[in-house]
Amino acid sequence: xxxxxxxxxxxxxxxxxxxxxxxxxxxxxxxxxxxxxxxxxxxxxxxxxxxxxxxxxxxxxxxxxxxxxxxxxxxxxxxxxxxxxxxxxxxxxxxxxxxxxxxxxxxxxxxxxxxxxxxxxxxxxxxxxxxxxxx
Numbered sequence: 001x002x003x004x005x006x007x008x009x010x011x012x013x014x015x016x017x018x019x020x021x022x023x024x025x026x027x028x029x030x031x032x033x034x035x036x037x038x039x040x041x042x043x044x045x046x047x048x049x050x051x052x053x054x055x056x057x058x059x060x061x062x063x064x065x066x067x068x069x070x071x072x073x074x075x076x077x078x079x080x081x082x083x084x085x086x087x088x089x090x091x092x093x094x095x096x097x098x099x100x101x102x103x104x105x106x107x108x109x110x111x112x113x114x115x116x117x118x119x120x121x122x123x124x125x126x127x128x129x130x131x132x133x134x135x
Contacts, residue, residue, distance in 0.1 A: 086110070 015023070087110055098105040120128070 083110075 087107075090110060091107060094105050094107055119125075
């Protein structure tokens with residue numbers, strides 16, 4: 001069918017300017033009224049499921065605390081980690097790995113890893129590497 005013929009039989013082909021404006025205005029008003037109804041429905045639905053902010057029921061008094069023998073004072077200093085202990089643990093792990101693999105591993109140096117300069121933490125980088133390996 002010819003498009004020119006289709007345009008002649010279209011229902012809006014004979015509308016004048018005032019009728020076209022009326023159709024546009026009524027269409028926009030229907031769209032906005034439906035939008036307002038949806039907003040009202042969603043807000044009503046949200047208020048229906050909103051948790052009430054009632055006060056919790058009165059609690060029973062907590063049982064009296066029992067005294068602990070030889071309590072540690074609250075201001076006791078926290079012991080700092082000893083670098084020698086950390087190196088000993090790392091050495092033990094490397095020795096265990098060398099026994100399992102049958103190779104001789106050795107530690108050249110132990111340095112603290114600064115997360116800001118390296119980007120990701122070491123464990124995050126390792127997890128990323130393991131999860132992106134090909135099958």
